[in-house]
Amino acid sequence: MSGDPPRPEGTMRDMIERHQVWAYLIAVIVGIIVGWKTSPGTMAPEYLVWALLGSLLYATFTQTPLTRLSEVFRDRRFMATLLTGNFLVMPAIIGLMLLTLPDNDALRMGVLLVLLMPCTDWFVTFTHLGKGDSTRAIAATPVLLIAQVALLPLYLWLFIGEQSAVDLNLWRHLLPAFMGLIMVPLVLSLLTQKWAECSAGASRFINVMGLMPVPLLTAVLFLISMTQVSQISATGRIVWILMILFPAYLLAAARVGQGLSRLFRLPLETGRTVIFSLGTRNSFVVLPLALSLPEVWNAAVIVIVLQSLVELFGMMFYLKWVPSKLLPIRSTI
Template sequence: MADMLRMADIPLGYEHAMRDVIERHQVWAYLIAVVFGLSVDWTSSLGDSVPDYLIWGLLGVLLYATFTQTPLTHLSDMFRDRRFMGALLTGNFLVMPAITALLILALPDNDALKLGVLLVLLMPCTDWFVTFTHLGKGDSTRAIAATPVLLIAQLGLLPLYLWLFMGNQFDVNLELGRHLLPAFGGLIIVPLILAFLTEKWAENSRKAIGFIRFMGLMPVPLLTVVLFIISMTQVSQIDSTGSLIWPLMILFPAYLLAAALVGKALRRVFRLPVETGRTVIFSLGTRNSFVVLPLALSMPEAWAVAVVVIVVQSLLELFGMMLYLRWVPSRLLPDT
């Protein structure tokens, strides 16, 4: 993506300033959206009148906007840094899934709750991971380059993970085939292909470059609206699953602590520079909550708790990242 911007040779000061302001205040925007959405539905019945196609349409545009900020046309560049790539893939797709499998053992015996936790913790982030890496004094250039690899790897491995962790116990394979795969194709694969085509177009078009820059300002506002609508329509689920949600207040912070310690260990194993090690830590700590949100929303009513789990995780993660920004560069991996 940086190559595209250099090609156009267009001043970026205004776009950078706006994006920086939006991303620095995104935590409060999401929190206000959730609280306002809950309060609206608690005091009225507006949530019942929200059409499903509005949520699906917003999610589709949100994912497309996010994917256009991922350098999908430069996948081969990432594999040149083998040590960083090895640490990133080992942590995200071997170590942290194993830790997640252990964490869900402590959850109540509720299939939908465990599915929600697995969906959100098995998918490494590809958007605000870059933002927090930059703010946390990591290597944002490597973070940007890593995002397409992380995205494609997780989309390919998610069905395998669900089969390994839940398939034999809860017959998730049947649910996956009937509900998750159609949503996966329609709301993830289609925006992914469109984003790839847009980036190819931008290699030879200044208009396309400007359009991609504009879309770069959209993920946070769009996600804020999505969280508001989902919160407004999920009050009944929150009321009925309140006792199930409380264990998540321990589980998700425990995951964040484990991610930081694993990232520090991987930095030593793969002999990475300090900034690159911080990048690994922020990658392990951030999850792709809104990418798996459409998958959870596509499930039948019996699995609706998974949606609440994903919303709770995203909010706890954002506050956790605020702590990461202070702790990681100053205490956990300080400059040598």
């Protein structure tokens, strides 16, 4: 799309994004070690975590072309496939996956929060690296973001039930976090993008902000791992369950994307874009929501952090599997 900042191979941003998996893994491991050796509650004040999360979401949203919503609707087949997969087929599969989990509300909440929200950031990066259509991926991100924000309350009500949510005061905790840590950065990023349409300085600022999501998320993962290490050790059995569930989700997402791409007769590159969209989730956008919940829901935070790590390594597999096996050049759609 015209007007987008150039993203040539070898730039600082590409280098950061290529090494992000290892940065996140190291941050989690070091955070766990520091948390075990020290008293993390006194080392990481709560306001620091929230400030980093707010900055992270703002930096991420500035890279989402919110002012270009109309462009993505020009390809109706692509949008129909993307919305059908992300908001109809995959939620149904997630609902079936919940049936395999133990009776643990916090575990289910974490799984729902993270798997119901399509990714709007590194989805573009992995689409580009996996020989998908990054232009359509960029154009689709604001639609995905707005749709998931609108549909998340409905999904939680359907899967958890109104009575459970009321009993645990769920909405009283989710609503302030949603408004303060998602809607405020979203509105600010939209205003920034509007400003950039008539200011070269604002455009340069947005380009600089494009370098920030990976370092900020690395810092967030370090702090979360450090402060939640007791929860990690206390939920050891949950970890092993999720190590089966999340890879299973990635495999299902890839096959669903492949099937929908053929059903809607999408071009190869566009079909790969759909697969990467279904496979990637908005883990750190929902992390603030999980952190805002009362202590009874603490395991949801561990679920979201673990999912992000499983997904990142899963994307390494996707980069080879999707263009070479699922939708190779020789196949016909």
